[in-house]
Amino acid sequence: MGLSIALRCVPEKVLSLLVDIRHRLKETQPASSAVHIERMDTMEDFELQEQSLSDAQAFDTLVLQISRIGGRNTKDCAHKVLDRLFTNSLMAKFNLKGKGKRGKRPLEGTKVYRAIQEGIMKFDKAATEEFIKGSVSEHLKHAPQRTGGGGFSMP
Numbered sequence: 001m002g003l004s005i006a007l008r009c010v011p012e013k014v015l016s017l018l019v020d021i022r023h024r025l026k027e028t029q030p031a032s033s034a035v036h037i038e039r040m041d042t043m044e045d046f047e048l049q050e051q052s053l054s055d056a057q058a059f060d061t062l063v064l065q066i067s068r069i070g071g072r073n074t075k076d077c078a079h080k081v082l083d084r085l086f087t088n089s090l091m092a093k094f095n096l097k098g099k100g101k102r103g104k105r106p107l108e109g110t111k112v113y114r115a116i117q118e119g120i121m122k123f124d125k126a127a128t129e130e131f132i133k134g135s136v137s138e139h140l141k142h143a144p145q146r147t148g149g150g151g152f153s154m155p
Helices: 002-027 043-052 056-067 074-085 111-123 129-141
Strands: none
Touching (some): 043 111, 056 111, 074 129, 111 129
C-alpha cells in the first residue's frame, strides 16, 4: 500500500522539478540567445545593429531569431518582425526606398533589411521578395500613426 502512494507522488515531484528548471532557464536566458531580440529605439541603435551584422554569425543569429517570430501568414510575420525589431518612433524615420518629401531613410539595402527578408523567407518558404517588400513598406508607411510614432511631420 505504501509503495503505490509513493509511486503516485513521484510524477508530481518530477513535474514540479521540471517546472522549476524551466523557470530558472527562462530567468538565465542570455541576451544573445535564439529568442531574445533587442528592440532598436534610435538611429544610433540602428547603426550599431548594422555594424554588428557585418559579422556572419551575428547575421545568421538574427535571421534565426526573426524566423522564429512567426505569424498567421507572411504579411503578419513581416509586421510582427518589424514591431519586434523597431519602436514606432524609429520605424517612422524609414521607408523602403528612402524617397519622398519627408526625408526618410531607406531600409531596403541595409543589412537589417536583408536579415528581415531572409528570416521571413526561412519562416515561410513560399514568401517572395516582392510580397515581403510590399508588407514591410506598408507597415513602415503607417508607423507615424501608431502609438509612439510621432505623427506625420514635414522636414
